[in-house]
Amino acid sequence: MGGSFIARTRNRVVLKVGREESLHGEIARLAQELCVACARLHARGLLSGVEGNLSVRLSNGDLLVTPSGADKATLSPNTVMRLHADGTLRHAAGTITDSARDTAHRPSSEVGMHVGCYAARPDARAVIHAHPPVATGFATAGCPIPADVLPEVPVVIGPIALVPYARPGTPALAEAMQPFLADHEVFLLANHGVTVLGTSLSDAMLRMESVEQAARIVLVARLLGGEQRLSTVEASALSALRLSNATSVTFGTIARRTYSAGVSPEGLT
Numbered sequence: 287m288g289g290s291f292i293a294r295t296r297n298r299v300v301l302k303v304g305r306e307e308s309l310h311g312e313i314a315r316l317a318q319e320l321c322v323a324c325a326r327l328h329a330r331g332l333l334s335g336v337e338g339n340l341s342v343r344l345s346n347g348d349l350l351v352t353p354s355g356a357d358k359a360t361l362s363p364n365t366v367m368r369l370h371a372d373g374t375l376r377h378a379a380g381t382i383t384d385s386a387r388d389t390a391h392r393p394s395s396e397v398g399m400h401v402g403c404y405a406a407r408p409d410a411r412a413v414i415h416a417h418p419p420v421a422t423g424f425a426t427a428g429c430p431i432p433a434d435v436l437p438e439v440p441v442v443i444g445p446i447a448l449v450p451y452a453r454p455g456t457p458a459l460a461e462a463m464q465p466f467l468a469d470h471e472v473f474l475l476a477n478h479g480v481t482v483l484g485t486s487l488s489d490a491m492l493r494m495e496s497v498e499q500a501a502r503i504v505l506v507a508r509l510l511g512g513e514q515r516l517s518t519v520e521a522s523a524l525s526a527l528r529l530s531n532a533t534s535v536t537f538g539t540i541a542r543r544t545y546s547a548g549v550s551p552e553g554l555t
């Protein structure tokens with residue numbers, strides 16, 4: 287009897303410590319992932335200098351966000367900001383276990399856009415905003431990336447919204463995106479850049495890379511005389527494939543892939 291009590295007590299202690307470590311561990315892991323994603327976006331030319339901003343939603347609803355004006359190539363986890371769900375500052379991720387605040391950094395000026403995305407999409411766990419040059423070129427020209435040319439677009443990327451221009455860093459940008467948030471995960475922001483949603487940072491990262499890759503291919507096809515469109519039947523079948531739970535390529539399941547896995551969704555190579 288006594289042994290059982292001790293065992294139960296130990297279990298409670300272990301579980302309590304486990305929960306505390308889990309939150310701290312989650313923040314440390316995701317702050318690190320955020321920096322890895324920034325470095326990868328920078329290395330691939332999808333953002334440069336201090337451009338772009340990334341965020342991830344913690345399991346308790348708080349957000350980790352890149353700091354304003356930071357060089358994404360060399361971002362440190364200690365400079366990642368932790369915000370409440372409404373975008374107000376909680377503290378720097380590196381100070382989660384104490385009361386100190388890192389006052390040397392401010393959250394990204396696009397926090398409002400990130401907060402608006404999370405509020406509208408409970409399934410979104412990551413938001414990435416970058417300036418990939420070719421996809422941003424499509425946005426700047428007001429040209430949609432067609433959904434009936436490359437299978438990856440309807441199957442992996444999904445519908446791509448063309449969002450009218452709104453000044454960066456202002457509430458107008460979140461408002462401009464609002465009508466598209468319910469049924470899109472990719473947003474071409476006119477005269478500005480691209481924003482994507484994901485169920486994880488890796489999901490959002492892969493989606494951002496796929497959008498830029500699709501834009502490059504379509505651009506080259508147009509330089510060579512114009513893309514050949516898929517048949518209506520095939521385009522419809524591909525769209526249905528994305529919505530099928532059996533394909534493992536829906537919005538929620540791509541997230542299980544990792545940066546390094548190099549895995550293509552089933553059915554695509």
Ligand SMILES: [Zn+2]
Nearest residue numbers: 338454478479
């Ligand atoms: Zn931007």
